[in-house]
Amino acid sequence: MSTAPTTETGESPKPVPAAPEPRAAALRTLKPLVLRLHFYAGVLVAPFLLVAALTGLLYAASFQAEKIVYADELTVPVGDRKLPISEQVAAARKAHPEGTISAVRVSPEDDATTRVLLSGVPGVDETHTLAVFVDPYTAKVRGSLEQYGSTGALPLRTWIDEFHRDLHLGENGRLYSELAASWLWVIAAGGIALWFGRRKAQRKVRGTSGRRRTLGLHGTVGVWAAAGFFFLSATGLTWSAYAGANIDTLRTSLGQATPAISAAAGDHAGHGDGAEASGKPTEGDLDKILAAARSEGLGDPVEIVPPADASSGYVVRQIQRSWPSKQDAVAVDPATNEVTDTIRFADFPVLAKLTRWGIDAHTGVLFGLVNQLVLMAVALSLILLILWGYRMWWQRGRGSAFGRPIPRGAWQQVPPQILVPALAVIAVLGYFVPLLGIPLAAFIVVDVVLGEIAYRKGKRTYAQ
Numbered sequence: 216m217s218t219a220p221t222t223e224t225g226e227s228p229k230p231v232p233a234a235p236e237p238r239a240a241a242l243r244t245l246k247p248l249v250l251r252l253h254f255y256a257g258v259l260v261a262p263f264l265l266v267a268a269l270t271g272l273l274y275a276a277s278f279q280a281e282k283i284v285y286a287d288e289l290t291v292p293v294g295d296r297k298l299p300i301s302e303q304v305a306a307a308r309k310a311h312p313e314g315t316i317s318a319v320r321v322s323p324e325d326d327a328t329t330r331v332l333l334s335g336v337p338g339v340d341e342t343h344t345l346a347v348f349v350d351p352y353t354a355k356v357r358g359s360l361e362q363y364g365s366t367g368a369l370p371l372r373t374w375i376d377e378f379h380r381d382l383h384l385g386e387n388g389r390l391y392s393e394l395a396a397s398w399l400w401v402i403a404a405g406g407i408a409l410w411f412g413r414r415k416a417q418r419k420v421r422g423t424s425g426r427r428r429t430l431g432l433h434g435t436v437g438v439w440a441a442a443g444f445f446f447l448s449a450t451g452l453t454w455s456a457y458a459g460a461n462i463d464t465l466r467t468s469l470g471q472a473t474p475a476i477s478a479a480a481g482d483h484a485g486h487g488d489g490a491e492a493s494g495k496p497t498e499g500d501l502d503k504i505l506a507a508a509r510s511e512g513l514g515d516p517v518e519i520v521p522p523a524d525a526s527s528g529y530v531v532r533q534i535q536r537s538w539p540s541k542q543d544a545v546a547v548d549p550a551t552n553e554v555t556d557t558i559r560f561a562d563f564p565v566l567a568k569l570t571r572w573g574i575d576a577h578t579g580v581l582f583g584l585v586n587q588l589v590l591m592a593v594a595l596s597l598i599l600l601i602l603w604g605y606r607m608w609w610q611r612g613r614g615s616a617f618g619r620p621i622p623r624g625a626w627q628q629v630p631p632q633i634l635v636p637a638l639a640v641i642a643v644l645g646y647f648v649p650l651l652g653i654p655l656a657a658f659i660v661v662d663v664v665l666g667e668i669a670y671r672k673g674k675r676t677y678a679q
Contacts, residue, residue, distance in 0.1 A: 245629055245637075246412055253405035255658065258608065260398040261601045267395040268601070270379035271447075272594035275579050275587045277372040285369050288360060293325045294352030300329070300501040300519070306354040307331035307347040316521055317344055320367070320534070321505065322351040323516035332362065343373070366536060366580060389456050390650065396451035397458065397651040399597075403437065403444040410434040426610035433603040436596055443593035450577035453570055458648045465647075471566035477556045480528035480548045499549025504529045507547045507554055514541065528555055536580040540571060 282289065304319060314333035322329040329351050332344040339345050339361055346362040346369070349355070363373040381388030413434075420431035452458040466472050501519060508517065508531035520530040532544035542560035547553065563571070575581040579590050629637070645652020 245633065246409070248629055249405050249408050253402060253409060254608075256398055256402050256405070257601075257604050259654075260395065260402065261604060263391050263395040264399060264402075264597060265601050266382070267379065267392055268594045268597040270375065272591055272598070274372070274375045274379050275590040275594065277375045278579060278587055279584070281369055281372050284371055285360065288348040288358040288369075289328060290326050291328055291350045291352065291357065294350075297322060297351040298354050300505055302354050303329045303349045303351060304331055304501060306356055307333075307349050310356040311336075311345065311347050311359060313337060314339075314345060318521075319501065319519040321515065321517055321519065327351075328357055330362070330367070365534065366578065367534075386456065392451065393455040393458060394650045394654070396448050396455060397648050398654075399451075400445050400448035401651065403441045403448075406434065406437045407441055410438055426607055429603050429607050429610060433600055433607060436603075437600050440593055440596035440600070443589070444597065446573075447577060447593065450573035452648065453573060455650075457650065461647045466564075466566050466570070469566065471564040473567040473570070474558050474563060476530060476532075476544045476546050476558045478523065478527040478530050478546045480522070480526060480546075480550065480555065499529055499547070499552065503552045504531065504547050504549065507531075507552050508545050511543075511545050511554055511557060513543055513545060516541075522549065533560075536575045536578075537583055538581055540575070540581075542571065 300319065300321060304316070308316075308331070311333060314336035316331060317334040318332040320330040320332065328348040331347040331349060333347065334344050335341075336345040340363075343361050343363045345359055346367070347359045348357045350357055360369050361373070362369060363376070368376055377383055380392055382391060420428060420435060423431055453462055463472070504519060505517070508519075513531060513533055516534050517531055518534045520532070522528055529547045529549055530544060531547060533541035535541035540560060542563075544558045545554045546556040548555050560568070560571075572581060576586060577590075579587040582589075641655065642652070645655060
């Protein structure tokens with residue numbers, strides 16, 4: 216029997232590297248797939264994201280621009296005493312007898328005008344209203360402008376808002392912004408996974424050049440701005456065409472829908488001023504209607520909405536979207552000036568509150584100027600990331616070649632125990648967010664078909 220010779224070297228034996236954990240090794244197989252998805256999603260969706268970012272940047276700045284451009288209509292010298300609302304409305308109707316009153320926004324501050332909103336005015340978009348601005352101290356009409364939306368957007372902000380939302384193409388144009396919102400979080404999540412999957416030394420920007428420097432800038436800014444991207448994506452989808460409808464259905468099924476006030480006027484409906492015979496709603500005293508709402512604690516800013524028909528009452532609701540949100544509402548019977556229904560924002564379901572706050576933060580009204588500056592910074596970050604991303608694509612080329620694609624076949628390297636659950640999650644997300652699911656399914660089909668064609672030609676390549 217013999218033994219192997221030993222040598223005395225004075226050195227400790229080198230430790231044998233530990234075998235990688237099976238789960239960690241399996242997860243690492245996802246990296247090529249994430250890289251391919253991030254690359255192609257970035258290249259193909261980036262133009263839509265770029266338009267959304269540019270128009271979003273303009274929209275965030277439009278609030279302050281609106282105050283400057285329409286200062287004459289929005290503000291007045293402070294007087295001694297504000298006139299009754301009925302006198303202000305009468306002055307507006309004298310100057311603009313066309314259309315019907317759809318709402319009255321009472322002067323919320325000492326130097327602010329009252330807005331009398333008219334619907335059905337010839338020459339005004341049917342989804343908009345004509346806002347007549349009245350000096351609350353003198354009842355002098357200071358002008359009229361077309362208004363859109365619950366935030367009271369005037370022509371400048373309305374034009375930018377519609378450009379951001381649908382490129383002025385109507386309902387079909389909304390698909391662009393929903394596509395951008397659907398994919399923004401996916402691209403951001405993929406970028407974060409790739410960035411933190413790199414060694415720390417490879418993330419440096421200082422002292423680097425060329426594609427490595429571009430990648431460092433792209434990754435660093437992307438990681439810092441990722442939270443903003445996730446937020447904009449989630450809140451943008453809440454009022455999109457298809458995903459938004461699915462979200463509303465889900466909220467309703469969970470009992471988390473936004474409450475609606477009942478404007479039924481009660482036993483007195485249709486009993487005043489011949490309303491029963493004419494079928495027209497009873498005209499109440501706006502000052503008494505407002506006083507009834509004030510008695511329920513509704514402070515400024517408020518909007519008074521006239522009855523829709525003879526069986527309905529007035530609705531007075533708070534319209535403050537900035538923090539703290541004021542969204543209480545009351546219904547008032549015009550015949551008795553009694554409050555018939557009340558809704559308190561404090562009693563809203565949790566998801567209804569979160570939806571309200573999310574939309575208001577997305578549009579830049581929740582925290583005012585600070586909110587708008589943050590949105591501008593996030594939009595600018597997205598613009599830079601897209602430009603850097605295309606630059607990296609160019610730098611991947613050889614000579615004059617533009618952007619070598621990421622090798623195909625990465626999904627085949629993913630173990631079934633990871634791939635199958637991942638596909639299930641993607642299928643569920645694709646169902647609720649169709650403008651994510653449909654393009655992703657199309658991409659997979661095209662990728663598989665092209666891969667099969669390349670295989671048959673003997674040119675199939677796999678991700679390394």
